[in-house]
Amino acid sequence: MNRRITTSVVMGIREFRRTPVLIALLAFLPAYIIGAFVLLVPDVDVTATIDGATVTVPMADFAAAFMTSVTVAILSGIVGLFLIQTSQAADDRLRLAGYGATDLVVSRVGTLGLGTVIVTAVSVLVAVQAFTPESLAPFIIATLLVGLTYGILGVVVGIVIGRLGGVYVMLFAPMVDILMFQNPLATDAPEWTTVLPSKYATNALFEAAFTTSVDLWDFGLAVVYAAILLTIGILIFYRATDVE
Amino acid sequence: MSGVRRTVAGIQAGTRSFIREPFTVVLLVVLPALSIQIYGVSMGQFPEVGFFQTTASLKTTGQITGAVFATGALAGVLGLFQMISARTADRRLAMCGFHGIGLVGARFATVAAASVVVSVVATISVTVLVDGSVEAPIGVFLGLVLASGIYGLLGIVIGSVLPRELEGSLLLVILADVDNIFASGLFGIKESITRFAPLSHPHNIVTQAVVDGSLATEHLAPAIGHLSLFVLLSIVVYTYQVESGGDA
Numbered sequence: 001m002n003r004r005i006t007t008s009v010v011m012g013i014r015e016f017r018r019t020p021v022l023i024a025l026l027a028f029l030p031a032y033i034i035g036a037f038v039l040l041v042p043d044v045d046v047t048a049t050i051d052g053a054t055v056t057v058p059m060a061d062f063a064a065a066f067m068t069s070v071t072v073a074i075l076s077g078i079v080g081l082f083l084i085q086t087s088q089a090a091d092d093r094l095r096l097a098g099y100g101a102t103d104l105v106v107s108r109v110g111t112l113g114l115g116t117v118i119v120t121a122v123s124v125l126v127a128v129q130a131f132t133p134e135s136l137a138p139f140i141i142a143t144l145l146v147g148l149t150y151g152i153l154g155v156v157v158g159i160v161i162g163r164l165g166g167v168y169v170m171l172f173a174p175m176v177d178i179l180m181f182q183n184p185l186a187t188d189a190p191e192w193t194t195v196l197p198s199k200y201a202t203n204a205l206f207e208a209a210f211t212t213s214v215d216l217w218d219f220g221l222a223v224v225y226a227a228i229l230l231t232i233g234i235l236i237f238y239r240a241t242d243v244e
Numbered sequence: 245m246s247g248v249r250r251t252v253a254g255i256q257a258g259t260r261s262f263i264r265e266p267f268t269v270v271l272l273v274v275l276p277a278l279s280i281q282i283y284g285v286s287m288g289q290f291p292e293v294g295f296f297q298t299t300a301s302l303k304t305t306g307q308i309t310g311a312v313f314a315t316g317a318l319a320g321v322l323g324l325f326q327m328i329s330a331r332t333a334d335r336r337l338a339m340c341g342f343h344g345i346g347l348v349g350a351r352f353a354t355v356a357a358a359s360v361v362v363s364v365v366a367t368i369s370v371t372v373l374v375d376g377s378v379e380a381p382i383g384v385f386l387g388l389v390l391a392s393g394i395y396g397l398l399g400i401v402i403g404s405v406l407p408r409e410l411e412g413s414l415l416l417v418i419l420a421d422v423d424n425i426f427a428s429g430l431f432g433i434k435e436s437i438t439r440f441a442p443l444s445h446p447h448n449i450v451t452q453a454v455v456d457g458s459l460a461t462e463h464l465a466p467a468i469g470h471l472s473l474f475v476l477l478s479i480v481v482y483t484y485q486v487e488s489g490g491d492a
Contacts, residue, residue: 082410180286
């Protein structure tokens with residue numbers, strides 16, 4: 001990594017450190033969402049369909065795993081949305097100062113990745129206080145993939161739609177995609193929901209949480225989905241910052 | 245300038261800045277209908293027996309949840325961004341002699357006007373899109389206008405206490421999403437807990453209006469209580485923030 005990228009990422013981290021309210025929110029909100037559901041859901045077992053098989057799990061465990069993905073998607077999406085919005089003026093100046101297109105893209109993707117890692121780490125830490133996933137490492141990776149997918153989506157939405165409209169969209173998207181259409185309690189999901197952003201990452205997440213087998217196919221497709229979204233994001237970012 | 249003219253000028257400025265972003269106006273009109281449809285389809289995929297305890301069919305419950313969520317969340321985000329974008333201007337106006345209470349009145353009125361528009365659009369959408377005929381559209385409108393009023397004010401409170409777009413949006417989005425899940429009855433959480441969720445009572449008012457065609461009077465008082473609480477809270481934090489020149 002060249003010095004320009006390192007400097008840019010370090011500046012991003014420094015800016016992040018200077019906003020203690022944001023750090024406090026990123027630490028508190030996962031605890032609030034996941035914790036609230038784990039504590040409040042009824043003490044019953046639920047039957048979920050995961051990877052084609054029927055699995056019966058305690059409602060609290062299901063809520064912990066489920067709300068982890070919802071939380072990470074919402075937080076990463078909003079962080080991605082504002083990351084680009086707030087850095088646009090700086091990016092234009094950096095371009096004038098001699099930064100190349102690749103420098104800017106890699107540094108912003110790096111900062112987004114870092115934000116997603118933080119959100120994922122906090123959320124998983126809260127979730128594992130409530131339940132023990134069957135396969136912890138794949139559970140973490142799947143959660144990270146959900147976060148990256150929505151972080152990139154936030155960037156795209158932020159550039160294309162703007163702040164106010166972007167917040168509207170990021171308010172609805174994770175709720176509808178994950179909470180409603182990727183819900184393993186559902187038995188009759190429409191076919192078109194397979195193209196939604198979190199489909200493969202949440203499949204992988206639920207498998208890692210509640211089954212001993214890990215389907216690499218889901219991980220692979222989740223990575224491919226995130227990569228396609230990233231490519232689209234980079235193209236839109238190039239156009240928005242007029243770097244080429 | 246008289247107090248009334250000042251307030252009217254404030255409302256006009258707020259409305260104008262909002263209308264200048266046509267995409268936002270389009271979203272306000274389109275999202276409620278879209279939300280009702282998507283929530284209806286998504287809830288319809290769950291098995292009707294066993295887990296969920298709802299008074300209406302799951303599809304109808306989904307459509308009502310979508311309507312209440314869209315109305316509340318849209319008003320909330322609008323209230324938040326109104327506060328943040330008008331912060332500097334309001335401080336200058338306070339220096340020019342405008343009273344904090346007049347300024348917050350103008351912001352209230354702008355958010356209230358947008359809330360009424362969203363509620364009307366959402367009521368029409370519910371009436372058209374929900375399966376079967378809606379017996380009490382006035383009850384639906386009342387529930388939705390309460391949801392948007394509560395969340396518009398919550399947006400004003402968050403925008404006054406946390407006047408940064410990223411942090412304010414994060415908090416509002418999370419509160420709205422969690423509140424919506426509580427209100428929907430999706431996870432079977434006890435009513436003794438969910439009744440404290442701001443969207444819960446408007447949700448029940450809309451549900452009863454759609455299903456029974458009557459007004460859920462037992463939920464009206466708690467919903468108005470939530471609304472009054474947020475009115476008081478927003479007046480206190482906003483006037484303090486504007487008149488002190490600092491953060492609430």
